[in-house]
Structure formats: structure tokens, C-alpha cells
Amino acid sequence: MVIFDSVTKTKREFIPLKEGEVSLYVCGPTVYDDAHLGHAKSALVFDLLSRVLKAEGRHVKYARNITDIDDKIIKKAKELGVTIKEITDRFTEAYHRDMAELGIKRPDIEPKATESLDAMFTMIQNLVNKGHAYQISNGDVYFDTKSDEGYLSISHRVQDEDEKQNRVLNSDEKKNSADFALWKSVNDGDISFDSPFGAGRPGWHLECSAMIEKHLADSTCKYAVDIHGGGADLLFPHHENEAAQTRCSTNHEIAAYWMHNGFVNIDGEKMSKSLGNSFFIKDALKVYDGEVLRFYLLSTHYRSNFNFNEEDLIAAKKRLDKLYRLKKRLFGLEVHADMDTAFKTKLLDALQDDLNISLALSIIDEMVSTVNETLDTAGKHKELKREAMIDMAYIEEILGFGMKNPFEYFQTGIDKATKELIKELIEKRNEAKKVKDFESSDRLRDEILSFGVSIMDTPQGTFWEKV
RNA sequence: GGCGCCAUCGCCAAGUGGUAAGGCCGGAGCCUGCAAAGCUUCUAUCCCCAGUUCAAAUCUGGGUGGCGCCUCCA
Numbered sequence: 136m137v138i139f140d141s142v143t144k145t146k147r148e149f150i151p152l153k154e155g156e157v158s159l160y161v162c163g164p165t166v167y168d169d170a171h172l173g174h175a176k177s178a179l180v181f182d183l184l185s186r187v188l189k190a191e192g193r194h195v196k197y198a199r200n201i202t203d204i205d206d207k208i209i210k211k212a213k214e215l216g217v218t219i220k221e222i223t224d225r226f227t228e229a230y231h232r233d234m235a236e237l238g239i240k241r242p243d244i245e246p247k248a249t250e251s252l253d254a255m256f257t258m259i260q261n262l263v264n265k266g267h268a269y270q271i272s273n274g275d276v277y278f279d280t281k282s283d284e285g286y287l288s289i290s291h292r293v294q295d296e297d298e299k300q301n302r303v304l305n306s307d308e309k310k311n312s313a314d315f316a317l318w319k320s321v322n323d324g325d326i327s328f329d330s331p332f333g334a335g336r337p338g339w340h341l342e343c344s345a346m347i348e349k350h351l352a353d354s355t356c357k358y359a360v361d362i363h364g365g366g367a368d369l370l371f372p373h374h375e376n377e378a379a380q381t382r383c384s385t386n387h388e389i390a391a392y393w394m395h396n397g398f399v400n401i402d403g404e405k406m407s408k409s410l411g412n413s414f415f416i417k418d419a420l421k422v423y424d425g426e427v428l429r430f431y432l433l434s435t436h437y438r439s440n441f442n443f444n445e446e447d448l449i450a451a452k453k454r455l456d457k458l459y460r461l462k463k464r465l466f467g468l469e470v471h472a473d474m475d476t477a478f479k480t481k482l483l484d485a486l487q488d489d490l491n492i493s494l495a496l497s498i499i500d501e502m503v504s505t506v507n508e509t510l511d512t513a514g515k516h517k518e519l520k521r522e523a524m525i526d527m528a529y530i531e532e533i534l535g536f537g538m539k540n541p542f543e544y545f546q547t548g549i550d551k552a553t554k555e556l557i558k559e560l561i562e563k564r565n566e567a568k569k570v571k572d573f574e575s576s577d578r579l580r581d582e583i584l585s586f587g588v589s590i591m592d593t594p595q596g597t598f599w600e601k602v
Numbered sequence: 603g604g605c606g607c608c609a610u611c612g613c614c615a616a617g618u619g620g621u622a623a624g625g626c627c628g629g630a631g632c633c634u635g636c637a638a639a640g641c642u643u644c645u646a647u648c649c650c651c652a653g654u655u656c657a658a659a660u661c662u663g664g665g666u667g668g669c670g671c672c673u674c675c676a
Contacts, residue, residue: 144606161676162676163676164676165674165675170676171676172676173675173676174676175676176676177676178676180676205674206674207674290605290671290672291605291606292604292605292671292672293604293605339674365676366675366676367607367670367671367676368670368671368675368676369675369676370671371605371671371672372672372673373675395676396676397607397670397676398669398670398676399676400669405669405670406675406676413675434614434625435614435615436615436616438607439608439615440607440608440669440670442614444614446613446614446626446627447613447614447626449626450613450614450625450626450627451614451625451626453625454624454625454626457625457640460639460640461640463639464639464640485616491616491617492616493614493615493616493617493623493624493625494616494617494623494624496615496616496624496625497615497616497623497624497625498623498624499624500623500624500625501623501624504640504641507639507640508640508641508642510640511633511640511641512641571635573635573636576635576636577635577636577637580636580637589637589638589639590637590638591637591638591639592634592636592637592638592639593638593639598638598639600638600639
């Protein structure tokens, strides 16, 4: 496996801390609202990564956090007059539902901030003890960025410039303008948690470092985890600060490899909360099949920015359709043996190169095309069919494409009653065709088509699909 | 202002020194009562300029044009 490490900005051969094992930590959502396409992209990318690592025969320990303490959550809870737990439970559940629709597997560990406070306290205490953190008069505890020689080594920023930017916004008591809060004190009776540093709530960056130490890290290793991932926007300040906390409170760096996925834009415009053009997954799912969305969002390399638009989505759907067409053609054939094929090797090879999905998809297209061609010319070809089934099962396993029953896949969006009606009309039409009453059969076909479906006459019978 | 990314066929998109993958759309054909699906076939020299090299889409320099981070954000 070769991974593009976004800190060294080079492709590097992946060498795990412990042979055969991989620890992967990905920054997950803050659960105060529904998940949008950006959350989907990130979750999809790292779902793919963990699948590929597993396909290589590695044992993967994948953690993705749920941020359930945050100012935005508190604000929303106040607005709605409910507890923060009601908010976080509701949106955690929604997140899980949306991710499942996209065929994303649950990570092995999903730590929550509320369940990781002990680890955060330990980290803050270590930082204070080692002189990397200090408390100011109002109770806030800050990380002293000047005390960390490695600070800004992750994002390669220049300190002075950032200071100019931040000076006005920050508290006078802070030693350096870039210092960030580890603990924010609360005195006004607002929602808070008890801690050795007084009542308050943790700074956002802290939880990831603490969770990694608690769930994944081995203090005998040079790095806390093998791979740390997240959206490109998190590189600074979030990941820079995480790295600083871990570096200064423990005896290791936080991650050996960093992976950052590109952004999702909508029709050429940046999608962001401040612009208010977030596209929720649940809304997209009303119009598009979850697996089509999965295929579409995954069809571009993870580091590129992704421009979401309907025309491209339709083209992606047509491409996925071809895989399902072949699956339909092979339907009913049982596969027993799990053998290696040239196709499987090629597909894995492509994905092992920093998740080269475009190359992987072209390999799938070629396989589909070759099998179709052979089936057309050579007729019944049991061995070929069997191998194709094995290959498709592999695509399902490693990429999560082709998971559905192919007949149902092509009929999504048509209700049951209509399905029955269509079935009857097709029978009538076939009666008419039998006696070569083409006038009636064409009339019936038009009637069937009016439901927004297309029909196909094949040697196996007549099939229909939603257009 | 600081740091950084990108620019390949109408559209999406691989390829990072050896002579342009794949998909969508479109044209022609096979098959089919018609159609759909499938199959065959056709369509680019890689934003511009200069340089390095036997050889560059791929390296260097300079343009031009997009974009991101620096503030909550995946």
C-alpha cells in the first residue's frame, strides 16, 4: 500500500507500526445537525481505505469519534429547550442511518467526547505538569504553542503571520495569540462538566488526542497511530493542535501518516455552514439511491475537490448500472469457491496506490465489458460466469458496489401496486405478441412506458426497469 | 497579505520522463417485429511561452485562469 502523506506531501510506502496491524483514526462529526455530503465523502473515503487495508490481509482497528460536547450543540439545545443529550442522541442516530444508506461500515470504535473526559483530564494535567499548558485567571487552560518546538510542523505555517491575524480576537492573558484552549471555564451556570481545573468544557482539539491515547495508542511506539485522517480543512488548526498536544503530553508523535480528503462543492460553489448551502445526505437520499450516491461520491480520487452536480451523478449511475446489468445477467448462479483471479489482483493493485479509484473503476469496466462480450459470442460459459461472480463479490467486498438484488436495484422508486399492474400489462402484451398482434402489443407497451419505466424483451422473458 | 493546490477529448476523469486508461454524451454498424440491454467501431498530443533532455502531459522558470486554508466547518 502506498499512501500520500499530507504532511510530507509525498507518496510513501505504508509500513505499519506493528506488522499486520493498522490503527486508523478519523475525525468524525459534531452531532448538532444532519450529516451533509462532506461528511459522507470523508466517511466514504476512510471506509474504502479500511476495506482495502483489510483486503491486504491486515488487521484494522478503525476509530472515528463522535463530538458530543460543543458550543454549537449547546446553542441548539438552548434554542430547542432540550438537553444536549437529546440533541446528540438524535443526530448521532441520524448520522448512523445516513452512513448505513451509503453502505459505510461502522468503525470498530466510536468514542464520544462525553465518555472520554477522563482521558482529556489526564492529557491536560500532563501538559500543565510539563510546562506546556497554563491556566489564566478566569479558569481557562491554554496550550502554550511557543513551548512546543514542533508546533506548525504539520501544516507548515508561519507563526508570525498567524499572530497578526489572531491578535485582536484573543484574550490578553494568553501568552501567545496562537495558544488554544484545552479547557474552557464556565461561570455563568451554563452547561458544563466538572474537572480538576474547575467547571467547564473541553476545547475541541483535545478530544481526538485524548481518545487516540485511550483507545489506540501504544506508549512503546514512536507514533500513537498509523494513520490519522479527516477533511482537508482540518489540517489547520485542528490537526496541528492535536499533534502538539500529543507530542507534548506523551512520548510519541500522534500519527505516522496523515490523509486528508478533498472538499465537496455544490454546482461549483463551496458548501459550508456559513454559506448555508449544505446539502444533507437525507435529502439527497430522497432523490437518489444510496448506493448510487456512494458510487458517485467515491468515483473521484479522494484528494481532489469534488463538484457535486446532477449531470455527473446521472453519468455515474449509468456506469454503476452496467455492473448491475451484468449481475442481472448472471443472476441465480451460486458461487462456492473463493479463488484468486487476475481481476482481483489488478483491482487491489490499483487501490493500493493511494486509493486510485479511477484506475480501479476502469478495471471493473473492462471486466464487465469482457464478460458481456464473451457471453454474447460464446453462449453458455459456466466457468466464465462463475469467475465473473467471484470478481463481482470482490467488488462488493472491497468497494461496496453491487450489493443489492439487481432486479430491485433497477426498480427502485416504483411502488408495489404499480409493480403488480406492470406485471399484468406485460403478460397481456406478450399474449398479443404471440399472435403477432403488434398493434395491441405496441399500445400496451406505451401504456407500460407511461409509468416511467422501460421494458426489455429477452430470451428469458420480458423485464422492466424504472427509467 | 501569508501558505498551498489545480489546469488532460463536449462533460466526468486516470496517467508524473518514453510517446494519451476508463465512463457519460454523440456518429456508424450487428442483434431485435419495433425498442431496450449487450456487442463492434469512430472522436484529444495534454492552458500559453521559454528551457532541460535522445525523449515531457509528465522536470525547471515565467505567464494566464480556477480554487483552498489562514474563522465554525468533512
